[in-house]
Amino acid sequence: MKNLIGLLIVAISFISCNSNKKKSDPYQNVQHASKAINHVGKKLMETNCYTCHSPSASKTNRIGPPMVAIKKHYINSETSKEDFIASMQAWIKNPNETDAKMPGAVRRYGVMPKQYFPENTIAQIAAYMYDYEIEQPNWFKKHFNEERGTSLQNGQQIKQVAPQSTSNFEDLSYSERGLKYALATKAVLGKNLRGTIQKKGVLEALTFCNERAYPLTDSMSVVHKAMIKRVSDKPRNPSNKATSEELNYINTFKQVIANNEEPSPIVKESKDLVRVYYPITTNTMCLQCHGKPNETLNETTLNRINKLYPKDKAIGYNVNEVRGIWSITYHK
Numbered sequence: 001m002k003n004l005i006g007l008l009i010v011a012i013s014f015i016s017c018n019s020n021k022k023k024s025d026p027y028q029n030v031q032h033a034s035k036a037i038n039h040v041g042k043k044l045m046e047t048n049c050y051t052c053h054s055p056s057a058s059k060t061n062r063i064g065p066p067m068v069a070i071k072k073h074y075i076n077s078e079t080s081k082e083d084f085i086a087s088m089q090a091w092i093k094n095p096n097e098t099d100a101k102m103p104g105a106v107r108r109y110g111v112m113p114k115q116y117f118p119e120n121t122i123a124q125i126a127a128y129m130y131d132y133e134i135e136q137p138n139w140f141k142k143h144f145n146e147e148r149g150t151s152l153q154n155g156q157q158i159k160q161v162a163p164q165s166t167s168n169f170e171d172l173s174y175s176e177r178g179l180k181y182a183l184a185t186k187a188v189l190g191k192n193l194r195g196t197i198q199k200k201g202v203l204e205a206l207t208f209c210n211e212r213a214y215p216l217t218d219s220m221s222v223v224h225k226a227m228i229k230r231v232s233d234k235p236r237n238p239s240n241k242a243t244s245e246e247l248n249y250i251n252t253f254k255q256v257i258a259n260n261e262e263p264s265p266i267v268k269e270s271k272d273l274v275r276v277y278y279p280i281t282t283n284t285m286c287l288q289c290h291g292k293p294n295e296t297l298n299e300t301t302l303n304r305i306n307k308l309y310p311k312d313k314a315i316g317y318n319v320n321e322v323r324g325i326w327s328i329t330y331h332k
Contacts, residue, residue, distance in 0.1 A: 044262070050067075059137070115281070186326075234313040
């Protein structure tokens with residue numbers, strides 16, 4: 001009997017040691033971190049979502065809640081991965097105030113514009129968000145705790161990040177670096193444009209585009225030491241007319257978007273320079289100034305467009321169409 005008890009103690013101790021070893025195995029931790037860094041959903045989230053939902057934007061300089069806030073409002077102890085993916089798919093297909101689980105964010109930022117993404121893109125982003133830690137702004141934990149009056153759900157530890165420096169862009173691949181320049185500029189323009197629409201209306205937004213879009217883009221070119229342009233086959237401003245080479249890239253991206261595929265930057269290298277191209281696609285907010293007359297583009301707005309841009313060609317769009325491309329040029 002004593003021998004049996006001894007064997008049981010040894011067995012329990014062995015199992016306990018193995019269990020503790022599994023919990024703290026540094027190799028498994030490294031593997032998990034590596035999977036997170038290399039997860040396709042992480043890059044897709046940074047490309048498609050961070051323009052409006054970046055964790056590095058300050059509270060006063062953002063145009064949407066950080067992605068970690070979305071995760072915390074949509075996931076609780078009873079939410080399965082499949083449930084979360086389905087919720088993300090449903091919201092993206094039909095963003096509206098009634099179904100919003102973040103009414104405070106809607107009050108502050110408005111309902112996000114409707115835009116189209118391949119279903120697989122949303123599924124991969126949602127899978128990454130569900131399975132891994134999501135970066136959070138340094139102010140988020142306190143904000144969330146105050147909002148809920150409780151500690152973070154499930155005891156999850158979420159990595160905090162400081163506002164992103166532009167200096168580390170040079171460590172990226174040519175494709176990723178050009179894309180970062182484009183998306184950073186898009187975020188600045190988007191914040192100002194959306195803020196103007198919300199506070200002063202569409203007509204004032206047209207004035208903003210006419211007077212401020214070029215200076216803001218130029219300022220971002222200075223910040224990143226790159227030439228940053230937006231060009232189109234149907235320009236509003238003749239200065240944004242695409243070259244014959246750029247027209248080919250626009251047509252390439254049109255085919256990609258029409259096939260409901262995820263676009264990748266086009267990279268062209270010369271001896272000293274890198275040129276990167278990436279599509280500009282329309283969402284519902286865009287259609288207020290670029291939509292179809294008497295449908296999504298009203299007569300008053302159209303009259304203001306014709307006054308500001310007598311040679312305008314940038315109307316007649318639906319959602320999820322290529323309106324032009326980002327053209328980024330920088331030195332190697």
